[in-house]
Amino acid sequence: xxxxxxxxxxxxxxxxTREDNPNIPYTAEEVAAExxxxxxxxxxxxxxxxxxxxxxxxxxxxxxxxxxxxxxxxACPIITQITTGGGATTLGLSVEDRLKPVEELRPDSASLxxxxxxxxxxxxxxxxxxxxxxxxRMREWGVMPEFEVYDLSMIQNMExxxxxxGLLEPPxxxxxxxxxxxGIPASLKNLVLLKDALDPGYSWQxxxxxxxxxxxxxxxxxxxxxxxxxxxxxxxxxxxxxxxxNAELVAKAVRxxxxxxxxxxxxxxxxxxxxxxxxx
Numbered sequence: 001x002x003x004x005x006x007x008x009x010x011x012x013x014x015x016x017t018r019e020d021n022p023n024i025p026y027t028a029e030e031v032a033a034e035x036x037x038x039x040x041x042x043x044x045x046x047x048x049x050x051x052x053x054x055x056x057x058x059x060x061x062x063x064x065x066x067x068x069x070x071x072x073x074x075a076c077p078i079i080t081q082i083t084t085g086g087g088a089t090t091l092g093l094s095v096e097d098r099l100k101p102v103e104e105l106r107p108d109s110a111s112l113x114x115x116x117x118x119x120x121x122x123x124x125x126x127x128x129x130x131x132x133x134x135x136x137r138m139r140e141w142g143v144m145p146e147f148e149v150y151d152l153s154m155i156q157n158m159e160x161x162x163x164x165x166g167l168l169e170p171p172x173x174x175x176x177x178x179x180x181x182x183g184i185p186a187s188l189k190n191l192v193l194l195k196d197a198l199d200p201g202y203s204w205q206x207x208x209x210x211x212x213x214x215x216x217x218x219x220x221x222x223x224x225x226x227x228x229x230x231x232x233x234x235x236x237x238x239x240x241x242x243x244x245x246n247a248e249l250v251a252k253a254v255r256x257x258x259x260x261x262x263x264x265x266x267x268x269x270x271x272x273x274x275x276x277x278x279x280x
Contacts, residue, residue, distance in 0.1 A: 058091060131158075151183050152193065171202045171275050
């Protein structure tokens with residue numbers, strides 16, 4: 001068994017603002033600089049949302065996504081992933097609009113949310129038809145879907161609507177998201193429950209929201225998964241101490257991994273470990 005683990009950074013997200021942490025990046029240059037620092041600290045995957053460069057508000061603007069990806073790709077060779085969920089609740093984007101940046105920009109990976117749910121006070125719609133469409137399109141475009149699982153039922157959704165019809169061949173890449181209001185509560189017990197329900201051949205990571213980022217990320221490393229950190233999910237390095245950068249959060253994840261006898265996977269190793277559809 002390899003002792004390498006994949007650390008993902010989500011540098012900006014769509015919800016936190018500079019009122020939460022003044023170091024959150026908005027512009028393409030800021031996101032690329034944060035991504036490069038995170039890559040140098042040990043992250044091998046970056047998960048991107050688009051923010052308006054002046055206001056910081058989430059935006060579906062394809063030009064912003066294009067600028068983000070171009071700047072990140074120029075800055076470092078990290079594996080790129082963009083959201084298909086950002087804006088579904090806050091901006092009311094259509095199914096096709098959420099997928100448009102993936103079609104146009106062809107990142108290495110994109111999120112594929114594995115079911116509908118309440119997200120805070122809003123509705124996050126991801127019907128079986130949407131899941132099937134996204135899986136088919138991502139397969140055609142050579143973009144690896146990362147299934148975002150917010151509750152135990154979504155594992156069943158993934159298996160029933162995607163695996164059984166043969167829309168995509170396993171193994172799959174899965175993110176367990178714990179701590180979103182409307183999803184599974186953040187606890188180690190629930191993380192174990194999700195992990196035990198997953199096919200053992202799948203690649204997975206934990207995303208703990210807020211103060212749960214590092215406890216659940218540590219649990220994931222112990223259980224054989226990866227860890228996602230970054231300002232999208234948590235803006236604190238420790239209780240009451242805002243992180244100065246995403247790289248600080250990545251460096252903390254690396255320290256935890258090494259204390260457990262693990263090593264952060266470099267980009268080339270992560271490409272071999274992930275079920276990427278386009279390994280170029």
